[in-house]
Amino acid sequence: MKKHLDLANYFLIIVQVVLLFTTHFMFIAESRIGAKVGLTPAEVFGSLYKWYVMLVVLQAGLVLLKRDNQWLNYLTALWSSLLIGIVVTAAGRYAAAVAASGDTSRVSLSIGAYASMIVSYLIIVKCNEQYTGSLKKMSVVLVSVFMIAAGFLLGKLDHLSIVIEYLNRKEQFFVELKNHVQISFSVVFWGTLIGVPLGWVAYNKKRLGEIIINLLNIVESLPALALISLLMFPLAFLNNHVPLANRLGITGIGLPPVFIALLCYSLYQIVNSTVGALEVVDRRLIEVAKGMGMTPRQIFFKIELPLIFPVVISGIKVSLVSTILGVTIGAYAGFGGLGMFILQGVTGFAVDIVLLVTIPIMVMIFLSDACLEGLVKIVDKVRKSRGMVKL
Structure with missing residues (x-):
């Protein structure tokens, strides 16, 4: 042949x-x-x-x-x-x-x-x-x-x-790298904490679920810079008219609008992956669990979540990769992060400054992807050893 x-x-x-x-x-x-x-x-x-x-x-x-x-x-x-x-x-x-x-x-x-x-x-x-x-x-x-x-x-x-640019900005580079990593993982952490339960609600409450999914679809259709710009005005209003918001550091520029915009994009990925995974769970397992007297909460944590876990992790992986890239847009809203160097490089026609931050961003993406992919493989091995079914 x-x-x-x-x-x-x-x-x-x-x-x-x-x-x-x-x-x-x-x-x-x-x-x-x-x-x-x-x-x-x-x-x-x-x-x-x-x-x-x-x-x-x-x-x-x-x-x-x-x-x-x-x-x-x-x-x-x-x-x-x-x-x-x-x-x-x-x-x-x-x-x-x-x-x-x-x-x-x-x-x-x-x-x-x-x-x-x-x-x-x-x-x-x-x-x-x-x-x-x-x-x-x-x-x-x-x-x-x-x-x-x-x-x-x-x-x-x-x-x-490129190394000369790094040596000239070494201290600032590590400060902004730390900020970039912190906001990326914070967004995905809160996105997971909110998104998985929200996905469960969207799946079990069909009418409410349609509203949640449609709202997230609308948000996802907006460009990141446009969404951040839209969030600036209400946040600036809260800062000026609500003393508590001012004390909490809620402002129209910097971290708050960037964090909220990225959180919305993260929720889109995680909620949709959760709903999609729940839809393919064998309903006979759920009926058996109900027949045993398990509550909806017990069914979710003991039956559904273990089954959908690899799919949810895949959604988190996509969310983390897009968030790491999305944080670079934050420089246009005054946040900083590695995107600040990209902005400097573009405005100053300095390609090496742009490449200087492109490399760590790519490394973060590859490492994040590899770590989460490894986690999925470990979970699959544990599931196989326990004789659990795979979605």
């Missing part, structure tokens, strides 16, 4: 080979907003360029040979992770050489370097589909993470423009 060709992998290696000849692998500029001059991979790697070409060719060869072989897929993933680390290390090496020559120009990664790393990442994703084992997958990630972290901690990347 003829095997189906994996066109996605072939496309990725073609792109990776083409990027060997790009004229914008990195760029150099006299200042943050100065004219940018593109650099080819040959200029960046210098005498090591032929070795980099060999590494890319070997990556292409592994992609062509690996097929469904688990170990070849694992080796290809490791090799791709190594290439990501090499690209960043080479960039730091070139930037250090420019600084050592007395040139004060800014050196940054450009579209070619980022595209090369994205291609390697996508190859890793494709390879991960062909082998199992969390330790193997973790080792693949650690190869590039270790190389980049080592370069950063040893000061080998200090002359890259």
Whole structure:
């Protein structure tokens, strides 16, 4: 039987080979907003360029040979992770050489370097589909993470423009990162605490449920910035006319409108996932529980909640990811968070400031997704060990 060709992998290696000849692998500029001059991979790697070409060719060869072989897929993933680390290390090496020559120009990664790393990442994703084992997958990630972290901690990347921006804003960066994480998890915590019971009410009280779902649908249809703007006026009114609101810190700008807007979006995800999960619970189980004399509260906590838990966690996962991204909008309402740096970067035409906060946001999203996905797997294993059914 003829095997189906994996066109996605072939496309990725073609792109990776083409990027060997790009004229914008990195760029150099006299200042943050100065004219940018593109650099080819040959200029960046210098005498090591032929070795980099060999590494890319070997990556292409592994992609062509690996097929469904688990170990070849694992080796290809490791090799791709190594290439990501090499690209960043080479960039730091070139930037250090420019600084050592007395040139004060800014050196940054450009579209070619980022595209090369994205291609390697996508190859890793494709390879991960062909082998199992969390330790193997973790080792693949650690190869590039270790190389980049080592370069950063040893000061080998200090002359890259993005690292210069970080060093100039180090204290403020960690303050805003803390604020970003706190509001993200606070929103999802309260969204879960309110959303799961609200979803249960919406499912059991059909008329009330229609009102709740319709209101949340209306809120979800509004752009985040528009919703925050709408909330500013009533909150500012409360601050000016209700002494208690003023003492509680309820204002028309900053945290309150951002928190309420994100909470509404979080409720949309969690309430809908709860209602959807309850709808597929086998009603015979509920009838048996009622026949045993269990109250609605007991039925929910002892029957329904254990059954719908994985689905609810999936809703929380979507809510957390969207909230982490949504907090960046808070900068436009005076809240701060990492979105403040994005606002500074956009208004100052400084791409590196934007990228500086994009990286931790992506890391937070990946870690949150991985942790909650792991929680779902643990719950599924416990359920299987106890002989419980799965929705």
